[in-house]
Amino acid sequence: MKSDSSTSAAALGGLLGPVRGSESERVSPAPSAAAAVLLEEAADLLVVHLDFGKALQTCELACRNLARDSVSEEPAGTSLEVKCSLCVVGIQALAEMDRWQEVLSWVLQYYQVPEKLPPKVLELCILLYSKMQKPRAMLDVVRGWLQDLDNQRLPEYQALVELYLQQILLPLGCFSEAEELVVGSAVFTEEQQLSALKVISTARQQQTHKRSDSEEVQKLSQEGCSSHKFLSLLILLRRLRDFAVNHFFSLPFKKSLLAALILCFLVLRFDRASPFSLPFLYKLAQIFHRLREAVFSHLYQFL
Known part of the structure; x- marks a missing residue:
């Protein structure tokens, strides 16, 4: 620093x-x-x-x-x-x-021992650790110092109690201990006690609001994660569809279609009067017609 x-x-x-x-x-x-x-x-x-x-x-x-x-x-x-x-x-x-x-x-x-620390040194330590956002390191030290009877007779005692409340207890969320300290301490007047209790109540409400906001943000984050999973599923299904369409028009299918056409021409060429040729051709034409409708009607939906 x-x-x-x-x-x-x-x-x-x-x-x-x-x-x-x-x-x-x-x-x-x-x-x-x-x-x-x-x-x-x-x-x-x-x-x-x-x-x-x-x-x-x-x-x-x-x-x-x-x-x-x-x-x-x-x-x-x-x-x-x-x-x-x-x-x-x-x-x-x-x-x-x-x-x-x-x-x-x-x-x-x-x-x-912490109880022997001079008020000036203790104050400097509280301010330093509070500024570095590590007030918990001073929690037990100041608590023990304030409970010492000799320290309670010092003129700096009240200022250190107030510093303890503002820089350690309230930032750590120790609201019950803060209220007990204010009510049980003889250094505060009735007016000062009411003012301190009001500050503690305000700090408690602010922490409650922050906690609620944090939970709301976490909930929204979870919902966003679920939406992201649903979107990923849709993308996967679309890829599967594209793969099926591409596979449907792949080279093996084209070869099969060409082979069927060649077979049809051979039947017509070598035995046009055969009674088996007409039903065969009729069924083959129906199959090609259904395939064409199924394929092209499926493609028109995505155009």
Whole structure:
């Protein structure tokens, strides 16, 4: 999934602001200070130099350093914020290299369980997989994250619930789960619940209409297939008719007709007064007359 540098910069502008905006964070105590320096380097490689592979490697190095030095006495919030920003840059780098399928597993190797994912990282993963039309990959991850009690106290919780509804549940047709989530969640007001339930109902109706249209198209396709088979049968019968007519006028029939005429002439020539010649000739003439009527009346029907 390639994009220009301006798009990458816009995507990272809001996500990396708190980390890159303060000069005091660059001189904060180790190990987050070293990780912050690597974060700056990774962001420059991603946005300025468009070296996505090197940016990803830099993020991985910084995350490993943070994991190794996690026993430091520095405030945990600083380290977690730097780690989150590193993951944001890493996700963007993977997406730019068209390796978006690896994003979820890559992130989870640094957070172990989905419930520990930062809201910003989870939001980016939802949007990415939804854009690539693979929202099912995030279904269990987001479901587990939303059920965690600690996450339910976060200020970003409601926004993620709404994103979960719009980008995952509704596209997948999980309407019952969506309704249960809206009714059972305490983050929505009564008005917001009614609005969300209306959106869910509309999405359900649209899917029902699409399913009906699909069944109708399939039915018409089957009818068209039956018509095609009937047409093929008619063509086959016509070919058989043409073959019969052609065979009727084939060379063996002409030879037989010529032989009969020669035999008739011989009978008339050698024994014109024979009592057997007249009935024989009369019957032969009747046969030729019937053959002529049958053949030519059959041909006139197709002219």
